[in-house]
Amino acid sequence: MTTVMAIHDFLHFYRRDGPGRLEGMDTSLGTTNQQAASSPPASAAALRLQGVHKSFHTNQGPFEAVAGIDLEVGTGEIIAFLGPNGAGKTTTIDMMLGLTAPTSGTITVFGKSPRAAVEAGEVSAVLQTGGLLRDLTVRETVMAIAALHGARDRVDTVMERTDITSLAKRKVSKCSGGEQQRLKFALALLPNPRLLILDEPTAGMDVAARHAFWETMRQDALEGRTVLFATHYLEEAQDFAERTVLIGRGQVLADGPTSRLRAMTGGRVVSATLPTDKPTAAALTALESLDEVSSVRLKGHRVSVTGPASDDAARLLLGELAATDLEITAPSLDAAFMELTGEKP
Numbered sequence: 254m255t256t257v258m259a260i261h262d263f264l265h266f267y268r269r270d271g272p273g274r275l276e277g278m279d280t281s282l283g284t285t286n287q288q289a290a291s292s293p294p295a296s297a298a299a300l301r302l303q304g305v306h307k308s309f310h311t312n313q314g315p316f317e318a319v320a321g322i323d324l325e326v327g328t329g330e331i332i333a334f335l336g337p338n339g340a341g342k343t344t345t346i347d348m349m350l351g352l353t354a355p356t357s358g359t360i361t362v363f364g365k366s367p368r369a370a371v372e373a374g375e376v377s378a379v380l381q382t383g384g385l386l387r388d389l390t391v392r393e394t395v396m397a398i399a400a401l402h403g404a405r406d407r408v409d410t411v412m413e414r415t416d417i418t419s420l421a422k423r424k425v426s427k428c429s430g431g432e433q434q435r436l437k438f439a440l441a442l443l444p445n446p447r448l449l450i451l452d453e454p455t456a457g458m459d460v461a462a463r464h465a466f467w468e469t470m471r472q473d474a475l476e477g478r479t480v481l482f483a484t485h486y487l488e489e490a491q492d493f494a495e496r497t498v499l500i501g502r503g504q505v506l507a508d509g510p511t512s513r514l515r516a517m518t519g520g521r522v523v524s525a526t527l528p529t530d531k532p533t534a535a536a537l538t539a540l541e542s543l544d545e546v547s548s549v550r551l552k553g554h555r556v557s558v559t560g561p562a563s564d565d566a567a568r569l570l571l572g573e574l575a576a577t578d579l580e581i582t583a584p585s586l587d588a589a590f591m592e593l594t595g596e597k598p
């Protein structure tokens with residue numbers, strides 16, 4: 254492909270009224286409409302899915318990738334779409350963006366069809382791979398897409414917001430995977446969308462790059478933008494999302510505050526050190542007899558009690574059992590994830 258053709262395709266690709274995403278490519282969807290993320294919505298949910306199914310034809314016959322999803326996302330919410338490989342996250346996101354149509358069911362974005370919402374500049378996306386021109390510099394890339402959206406005045410703002418100002422003169426081909434994702438994030442912010450959808454935005458990044466990416470996201474979320482992100486990383490849901498929707502086999506397996514999902518794994522873990530001058534057997538029996546305790550483990554004189562009754566366990570340990578160094582921790586989402594999806598994270 255010649256450079257001229259590549260640039261033509263690149264710009265066409267990012268046009269809001271362009272042909273949409275080619276299978277497997279990345280885009281940021283936007284508009285010339287300078288709709289402020291912080292301006293209040295006229296009405297309704299940011300996103301609503303009702304009875305959404307999606308089947309694909311395969312050599313083995315029809316395959317249902319999305320098997321009946323109902324979901325409502327309120328304006329200003331930050332939601333993690335958490336699920337293992339093949340759960341149906343990307344297929345659902347593609348439908349939210351109007352890139353593919355549901356086999357049955359309906360999706361509305363700010364009360365409109367996904368395609369209309371994209372064309373109205375209300376939703377933008379950072380998708381998984383591709384979609385950047387390697388020979389342009391970072392600033393040239395942002396300028397090109399800004400010109401397309403009539404958003405030249407936002408170039409400096411989005412570059413600062415996504416922490417790519419210091420990379421302005423670097424060729425895209427020389428940027429790391431994490432830097433390229435931040436650049437795509439900047440492109441997605443150019444139209445100042447009310448809803449931002451990110452499909453595994455940190456896939457392939459190391460821990461430091463992931464941390465940097467989420468730090469920029471966190472700053473941006475303070476603006477009141479609605480954010481939905483798909484992730485495999487349980488800690489990303491835990492650290493960033495107030496609400497987590499757990500997806501498995503094309504269905505919603507759990508939906509609620511991320512903290513509640515964690516509690517579904519059996520509550521908290523209370524650990525403490527038992528006195529060394531007393532036998533531990535009686536203490537263990539007392540702890541095991543508490544209501545709703547799912548396990549009591551002993552290592553040396555350090556005892557760990559798991560279950561929803563963390564307050565009762567703490568009271569007993571510090572009072573009657575004269576234990577010291579008490580700690581209460583919430584289990585990670587890993588346990589919930591494995592329990593509910595029946596798969597490894």
Ligand SMILES: Nc1ncnc2c1ncn2[C@@H]1O[C@H](COP(=O)(O)OP(=O)(O)OP(=O)(O)O)[C@@H](O)[C@H]1O
Nearest residue numbers: 309311316318336337338339340341342343344345
């Ligand atoms: N065009 C297609 N034709 C046939 N099957 C498809 C097609 N697109 C997706 N699938 C299948 O649908 C299922 C869901 O895929 P999807 O990409 O939505 O999952 P995902 O949760 O995003 O997974 P990952 O985390 O690996 O990206 C998978 O089994 C996938 O192989």
